[in-house]
Amino acid sequence: xxxxxxxxxxxxxxxxxxxxxxxxxxxxxxxxxxxxxxxxxxxxxxxxxxxxxxxxxxxxxxxxxxxxxxxxxxxxxxxxxxxxx
Amino acid sequence: xxxxxxxxxxxxxxxxxxxxxxxxxxxxxxxxxxxxxxxxxxxxxxxxxxxxxxxxxxxxxxxxxxxxxxxxxxxxxxxxxxxxxxxxxxxxxxxxxxxxxxxxxxxxxxxxxx
Numbered sequence: 245x246x247x248x249x250x251x252x253x254x255x256x257x258x259x260x261x262x263x264x265x266x267x268x269x270x271x272x273x274x275x276x277x278x279x280x281x282x283x284x285x286x287x288x289x290x291x292x293x294x295x296x297x298x299x300x301x302x303x304x305x306x307x308x309x310x311x312x313x314x315x316x317x318x319x320x321x322x323x324x325x326x327x328x329x
Numbered sequence: 330x331x332x333x334x335x336x337x338x339x340x341x342x343x344x345x346x347x348x349x350x351x352x353x354x355x356x357x358x359x360x361x362x363x364x365x366x367x368x369x370x371x372x373x374x375x376x377x378x379x380x381x382x383x384x385x386x387x388x389x390x391x392x393x394x395x396x397x398x399x400x401x402x403x404x405x406x407x408x409x410x411x412x413x414x415x416x417x418x419x420x421x422x423x424x425x426x427x428x429x430x431x432x433x434x435x436x437x438x439x440x441x442x443x
Contacts, residue, residue: 252351262341262377266384286383290376294349297372298356298364305362315367
């Protein structure tokens with residue numbers, strides 16, 4: 245179970261490719277290097293934000309006494325989440 | 330070429346969506362509340378948009394550098410830029426508190442001497 249939990253997370257290569265695909269200029273795309281420590285930090289942030297979003301949505305659903313987490317719950321927590329990260 | 334790029338982008342998005350869905354599934358099991366598909370899609374879309382914003386910020390900062398190298402310092406500066414004001418405020422408050430305590434201690438000592 246613990247092994248299965250440890251597996252859940254973003255892959256380093258995926259985040260790296262995703263970020264480099266968003267670089268607009270070819271010059272930047274060619275020259276820019278993305279060091280490992282930077283990447284690890286971004287990965288860490290990614291791994292923090294999304295479980296946090298899930299937990300906050302859960303709590304919102306719990307406070308409204310719903311059995312399922314709906315989009316309305318996520319919409320309610322989204323502004324504060326984006327301000328926090 | 331552009332079709333390939335688009336396809337690669339869609340694949341990356343799908344990977345993020347898959348990871349987010351697994352995280353949500355795990356959370357759902359823990360709290361015994363399932364996530365609707367829309368929520369999972371919304372969280373994945375938020376993830377991709379966040380990456381987009383971050384990449385644009387990094388590029389804008391990197392353009393100012395002589396070497397086009399994104400270093401940890403740049404990364405931290407982008408992440409911390411919004412938090413710096415809050416941190417400064419906290420530090421000021423702490424200083425005020427500590428000086429206030431010192432003053433009160435000094436006055437107590439003086440009173441005891443008298």
